[in-house]
Amino acid sequence: MNIILYGPPGAGKSTVGKELAARLDRYFVDSDQLIEKRAGRNIPQIFLQLGEAEFRRLESAVCAELAARTNMIIAVGGGALLNPNNRAALERSGPVICLRAEPNELLVRTASTTRPLLNGDNPAEQLAALLKSRRLLYDSFPTQYDTTGKSVAQAAEDIVALIAPQTLQVNAPGLEHKILLGYGLLESLPAILEEHGLTGPTLLVTDENIARHLPITTRSGQLPFTTLPAGEQHKTLDTVRQLYDSFLEGGLDRSGTVVAVGGGVLGDMAGFAAATFMRGLRWVNAPTTLLAMVDASLGGKTGVDLPQGKNLVGAFHPPSLVITDPLALNTLPEAERISGLAEVIKHGIIGDPALFESLEASTAFGNLAQLRRAIEVKVRVVEADPFEKGERAKLNLGHTIGHGVESASGYRLRHGEAVAIGLAAETWIAEQMGLAERGLAERVANTLKHAGLPTRAPGLDPASTRAAMSNDKKKAGGALKFALPKRLGEVAFGVEVDEALLLEALKAATKE
CATH class of the missing domain: 3.40.50.1970 (Rossmann fold)
Known part of the structure; x- marks a missing residue:
């Protein structure tokens, strides 16, 4: 496994990377320095004499080479991961930590360097433009670390803690x-x-x-x-x-x-x-x-x-x-990763409002801290009710309708996609019953959409969906039992829903 450091110029990729390598007894490599070695020129000369296109070709070759190796600390040049193939290769080889810093500090750190993208009459303006153009890319990495005001030693220590098993x-x-x-x-x-x-x-x-x-x-x-x-x-x-x-x-x-x-x-x-x-x-x-x-x-x-x-x-x-x-x-595949976010959103609704709110703001998910929070929600529920005699039914939120939708679709929908549709529909039902606080259904639906998840399954037959729900193992005494949200962090379970209201929800969820 490698550890990859990424981020804007001056964020500390090379200096922190060398310190990490020393602490973890790994080999450090700077992708830009390796490119220079391969080309026999420094980076400004490559840009000037060979052009940016040739630089990016060399960059991709170096990324592929480094991704095939292991036990390394890799500092990756700022534009390298704009290329999705470079990003995919390196992410498969190890965690990517995106280093950030305040613009003024980045300017101070890069003042004495010759970086082609900041080598002009107004470095501050060029840096601002660079940060703006790459903000969404930088934000898309789940593991972030701000080096502003941090010593190299402190940054390395913190990053070791971020990725520790x-x-x-x-x-x-x-x-x-x-x-x-x-x-x-x-x-x-x-x-x-x-x-x-x-x-x-x-x-x-x-x-x-x-x-x-x-x-x-x-x-x-x-x-x-x-x-x-x-x-x-x-x-x-x-x-x-x-x-x-x-x-x-x-x-x-x-x-x-x-x-x-x-x-x-x-x-x-x-x-x-x-x-x-x-x-x-x-x-x-x-x-x-x-x-x-x-x-x-x-x-x-x-x-x-x-x-x-x-x-x-x-x-x-x-x-x-x-x-x-x-x-x-x-x-x-990206669609499979997005599908899994439905369960994370569900866990936020059940027992971690801050987790839900983080997904309202950003769908960059997958670092150790985020995964642990999502896992801990389920662990707490399971520990309280190991064999599904009561409270564990909270985990069925979104699944009663979700399983019906999934079955009625002939399993063309991914499980997470069906659960997302179930979450939206069941939260709407809870609000119509006066069980959920006003506005929760819209908030849940917007968060699902923000994550790239569906909230409806157009074209499915509501009657077939309802029939598929009849075989749900969560029935008791012949009646379907729902887990329905009251507010973020609080879910009622064992709730019976009026048949007319359920059919109205299914019609809305399957409307063309």
């Missing part, structure tokens, strides 16, 4: 397990298993989407693995039967461990297979999607779908360990 403990009786949260953990998967006493026969279970990233994300050549077809449509008992065959072929016995590396669907299936094979095997969940990291991997619920509905067959079977590596998020 963390451990959370789930203390729910009968569901106790640890959650490891940190960058690059999947690279060390075999060592982590051994460190936690998970020895014996091991089988890594993944799907077709993740399998092509395994050499990048797990370095797990030592672990035998099996690959399942990807997608909710394969979350069936037939697929679980395939897993049983793989367990037998792999020699798994009661001392063995199943390691699930993938999204929520994969984790649910592998966990259920582990729960039922030989009356229970140990298993490890290594979620690779945002939705799985903040929701599906937590709480010990496993299961598969039936044609009549989602998760109708399942078991509580907690993993021995959850291994959450945010670098896996960089293997996702």
Whole structure:
């Protein structure tokens, strides 16, 4: 794993990077200096003699080269990550920390340097224009650090703390397990298993989407693995039967461990297979999607779908360990990452108003602190109600309608997209019932839209959606029970909704 420092000229990428390298015993490289070495010219000469286009070509080649290496501190030139291919390559290799500083301090730090983009008659004006043009790019990185007024030593110390791995403990009786949260953990998967006493026969279970990233994300050549077809449509008992065959072929016995590396669907299936094979095997969940990291991997619920509905067959079977590596998020298509934000927004509504408010302001999400906050919301609820006898029903917010929408769409909608539609509709219902404070429905809908999530599913049939909801496992006494928000941080559960109001909400949610 690498650590990448990015940001405007003068933010401290090189000076702080060298200090980080010394503290962490890593090799430091400045991408601009490497470009100069490759070109045999300094950067002003490259711009003057070869042109900016040639500089950017060299820059892309250097980014690809550095991304293929590991255990480095990389200072990246200010324009390098404007190129999405450069950004994607480097983000897959390690966390990017975007360094910022006040403009006046940036000017002081760059006064004695020769930087082509600030080399004019009015550096202050040029810097202001540069910062304005790149503000959205800089803001898009989840991990930010302001070096204004900070010594190099202090900045390095703070950044080490920002990216240090963390451990959370789930203390729910009968569901106790640890959650490891940190960058690059999947690279060390075999060592982590051994460190936690998970020895014996091991089988890594993944799907077709993740399998092509395994050499990048797990370095797990030592672990035998099996690959399942990807997608909710394969979350069936037939697929679980395939897993049983793989367990037998792999020699798994009661001392063995199943390691699930993938999204929520994969984790649910592998966990259920582990729960039922030989009356229970140990298993490890290594979620690779945002939705799985903040929701599906937590709480010990496993299961598969039936044609009549989602998760109708399942078991509580907690993993021995959850291994959450945010670098896996960089293997996702953008639409999949956005889909996961629905669960983060849901957690903000349920138990962390500040988390919700942060997503109102910015959808740059994925650093350790943000992930921990989203995870902790669910952990608190699970610890209060491990086996879904009461309060844990709060977590169903958005899911009663969401599951109906997802099923009625033939699973063309991603789970997070369906949950987003459910959140918008159920918050509207709560407001119409006088349960939610006025304006909450609009606020939730606007936050979902800001994140790039849908709030309606035009063209779906309301009656089919309602019929799909009839098989929801959250029914009690034949009646659907909803979790509905009152305000940020407070959710009522076990709420029955008038059928006419529910149908009105479904018509609005599916209107063309």
